[in-house]
Amino acid sequence: xxxxxxxFMSQMVAGDYTAQWSELxxxxxxxxxxxxxxxxxLTAKFQGAAAVSGFQMGAPTPPTTWVDRxxxxxxxxxxxxxxxxIEFSSPAQVLPAGAAADYxxxxxxxxxxxxxxxxxxxxxxxxxDAPVIVPPSPPTESASVPVLMYxxxxxxxxxxxxxxxxxxxxxxxxxxxxxxxxxxxxxxxGAGAHAISLTRLADFLLDGLPLPPKPVAITFDDGxxxxxxxxxxxxxxxxxTATFFVPSGLVGRFVTTRAGSNPQHYLSWTQIDQLAHSGFxxxxxxxxxxxxxWGRSSSEVQQLAGQTGAAIAAQTGVPVQFIAYSGLWxxxxxxxxxxxxxxxFQELAQLGYVGGAVDARVDSSAQATGQIWQIPRVRxxxxxxxxxxxxxxx
Numbered sequence: 338x339x340x341x342x343x344x345f346m347s348q349m350v351a352g353d354y355t356a357q358w359s360e361l362x363x364x365x366x367x368x369x370x371x372x373x374x375x376x377x378x379l380t381a382k383f384q385g386a387a388a389v390s391g392f393q394m395g396a397p398t399p400p401t402t403w404v405d406r407x408x409x410x411x412x413x414x415x416x417x418x419x420x421x422x423i424e425f426s427s428p429a430q431v432l433p434a435g436a437a438a439d440y441x442x443x444x445x446x447x448x449x450x451x452x453x454x455x456x457x458x459x460x461x462x463x464x465x466d467a468p469v470i471v472p473p474s475p476p477t478e479s480a481s482v483p484v485l486m487y488x489x490x491x492x493x494x495x496x497x498x499x500x501x502x503x504x505x506x507x508x509x510x511x512x513x514x515x516x517x518x519x520x521x522x523x524x525x526x527g528a529g530a531h532a533i534s535l536t537r538l539a540d541f542l543l544d545g546l547p548l549p550p551k552p553v554a555i556t557f558d559d560g561x562x563x564x565x566x567x568x569x570x571x572x573x574x575x576x577x578t579a580t581f582f583v584p585s586g587l588v589g590r591f592v593t594t595r596a597g598s599n600p601q602h603y604l605s606w607t608q609i610d611q612l613a614h615s616g617f618x619x620x621x622x623x624x625x626x627x628x629x630x631w632g633r634s635s636s637e638v639q640q641l642a643g644q645t646g647a648a649i650a651a652q653t654g655v656p657v658q659f660i661a662y663s664g665l666w667x668x669x670x671x672x673x674x675x676x677x678x679x680x681x682f683q684e685l686a687q688l689g690y691v692g693g694a695v696d697a698r699v700d701s702s703a704q705a706t707g708q709i710w711q712i713p714r715v716r717x718x719x720x721x722x723x724x725x726x727x728x729x730x731x
Contacts, residue, residue: 338397341455342419342445346392349463354379357463362448362456364411368465370547378546379463386430387470389462395420403446403459406466407534409616410576413458416446421461432471435689439468439656465546468656469539469691475706478542482533483702483729484554484694486714490518491563493719500598508599511559513717515567522571524723525553528730532577534618535659535712539691542706551730555579556694556714558661559626560587562602565612573616581612582622582661582694585645606652613653620659621646621690629664631677635684643688658691671695671713672703682710702729 341360348356354376358366369375383389397417405411421443428437446459461467488511499505513521525532531549538554540546555572557564560583572579581604589605604612613619623630623641630638646657668674685693692709701713715729 338417338419338447338449338455339394341447341457342394342397342421345445345457346394346421346461349379349383350389350391352380352383352389354463357457357460360454360457361460362413362458364405364413365456365458365460368405368407368411370549374547378540378544381472381544382470382540385473386425386427386432387472388426389423390426391424392462393422393424395422397447404614404616406616406618407537407578408576409573409578412616413446413448416448416458417455418444418446418459419461421445423462432473433469433658433686433689433691435656436468436470442654443467465540466534466536469536469543469658471543471686471691475543476545477706478545479703479705480541480548480552481702482538482548482552482554482704483726484535484538484556484704484712484714485726486694486696486716487513487518487555487557487564487568488559489513489561489563490515490557490568491566498598498600500594500596504599509719512719513721514719515571517720517722518568519571520723521717521721521726522575522577522723524726525577525730526575528727530726530730532572532575532579534578535580535620535692535694536618538704538712539658539709542704542709553726553730556582556661558582558622558696560584560603560622562604562608565604565608569612569617578616578618580618580620580659581609582620582659583609583649584622584624584626584663585648586624587626609649610653613655619649619653619655619657620661621649621657622661623663626663629667630662630685631667631675631681633681638681638684639688642685642690646688646690656689658689659694660685660690660692661694662696664696666695666697666711669697670699671697671701671711672708674711678710685710
């Protein structure tokens with residue numbers, strides 16, 4: 338294992354990504370658009386301040402099951418983790434802030450072969466799901482990628498459990514039933530859609546890595562427990578990854594009024610850790626999902642976003658690089674912003690974030706490099722058939 342891992346990483350330092358290709362397991366090769374696309378992307382990503390100047394390697398640890406975070410259906414048992422710490426030419430200048438530290442705790446995952454060298458299934462720092470590095474001068478890219486926004490996946494709320502029509506209507510409006518969700522995912526699969534992470538979207542927007550045909554991103558806001566119970570099994574059926582935006586201050590809570598009305602169950606830390614290590618992504622949704630960030634002081638942004646992202650990363654061991662803003666976007670479309678938002682984007686970049694997802698009044702799938710802090714989404718409402726997603730894929 339050590340010899341194969343050392344060879345693979347030495348090739349990365351040399352920028353010899355072509356030589357690495359034959360050392361990848363077929364399942365790892367299948368994650369990339371092509372060998373040429375992989376080489377071009379990694380060459381663009383690891384240059385300048387982010388050029389890899391060396392690495393440190395730990396001893397292999399006991400074998401485990403590796404799960405591909407871009408396709409949870411791809412699981413490889415008996416993979417040996419090999420700790421890797423990357424050394425950059427100018428680590429303090431690698432963007433976003435803290436990204437160099439994120440590359441100090443990655444792992445190669447290798448599977449043994451009979452009478453042949455081990456194959457790499459998890460590529461560690463060169464993986465397609467490795468942390469995003471923001472280039473000093475990103476290319477200008479644009480694409481139509483619907484980012485679906487879900488909240489609750491469960492039976493519709495019981496009116497008797499809600500203490501006002503307003504509270505009930507709000508919960509109802511956030512709910513997509515399990516059967517409706519299953520129908521929507523079945524439609525996407527039948528239409529040939531490929532679910533991607535926001536990291537995968539950023540790799541396209543910032544470094545030009547080609548997207549798969551009919552890309553779609555699936556996100557869940559608010560950190561509710563029901564998507565884990567009712568959506569994740571469906572996602573696994575189709576090999577679809579998804580992003581869970583979690584408000585760290587609500588983790589593990591069961592929230593009701595004093596009279597027991599308005600029940601809301603939130604994911605526990607154990608469940609969040611389970612998601613983060615079983616093919617899904619956990620990102621930030623501020624502290625309690627009740628305070629818009631724009632117009633806040635730097636100290637407030639640090640408390641409402643920086644500390645929450647750090648708490649999630651500390652729990653899961655996986656970097657947090659995206660945030661879903663709390664509250665409705667203050668403009669009709671995600672493409673619009675003002676001075677307060679621009680200042681916020683700069684502050685979030687200093688906290689290690691790469692982009693932000695918006696809840697705007699006008700849905701859109703128009704993604705662009707210059708608007709990675711204003712990722713538009715498509716709100717999924719109750720009672721929408723799977724075919725309602727058709728126009729977003731065309």
